[in-house]
Amino acid sequence: MPKNCNFIEKLREVGLRPTKQRIKMCEVLYNREKTFHFTINDLVKMISEKMNEKISLATVYNTVHAFEKKGYLKEISIDSHKSYFDTNTSAHHHFFDEDTHELIDCDESDIDKINIRKNITGKKINSVEVLVRVASDNQTQK
Amino acid sequence: MPKNCNFIEKLREVGLRPTKQRIKMCEVLYNREKTFHFTINDLVKMISEKMNEKISLATVYNTVHAFEKKGYLKEISIDSHKSYFDTNTSAHHHFFDEDTHELIDCDESDIDKINIRKNITGKKINSVEVLVRVASDNQTQK
DNA sequence: TCAATAGTTTAGAATTATTATAATGTAGAT
């Protein structure tokens, strides 16, 4: 359970000034056992709850994108109407619960390594990710 | 190369009135050799070119969503900032060219069937789709 | 045939998510 200081250094290392907003955001994002998925709105709420002061929506957007660029966060495209972010920045697969709109990570062991036989000339593969959409069993009755 | 009449019947069958806008949209979407991917803006342009009259943007949105609901079209989530649609409504995998923002279908033979070992209690799997992001070979030089 | 009706299109307004602007504030250096 690291506290502020770690984040101050982490931010410095990649050339971001450790402002109190960014430190608070780091705490909310990384001071936890497991990685998680969130939307910008989720995050604004979380930060506001942890701070007594309000944080500007623009700052959250800016900082999320700064973190994304630095590799602290990853954007996940699941739903064209909503942006999800992930504190798990490694390549990994997802389940998406279409009832609750919740994202769930897959472990390595859940899906075999995927072998791509096609290749596109002049292009290299940047990532291969699987999305498994799930929904309540009884709702799609025929 | 089917013409209008087919579409009129097709639309009637699923309970949509065969208006001239919908018939024109069917022609643009389905009167071709191969399936394809498009954005709403692409489609508006294509339809406007094929018609002498303009078509309302709202009509294109409404009709695309009506078609989607009927299973004539499928929405593809690749980029949270843009909605792509696909006239190939079967379950299939994609390559996404990050340089050109172009979507390319995978054939069955390009990727082996994916075996999911995890299961989420009370939930059934609706789809399993792979997205392979590719980009120019020389651009991601280290 | 031809109104009646239900469904459709349309222009434009409204909404939502995101990004830009420009003034103010702050961290780090000297």
Add this chain to the structure above:
DNA sequence: ATCTACATTATAATAATTCTAAACTATTGA
């Protein structure tokens, strides 16, 4: 303590999508 570059903020602007309500049209059946 002062300076400067970078950050935050409130607010405005933009972009994508959806809503609204009036005008239009396909279908039905008298």
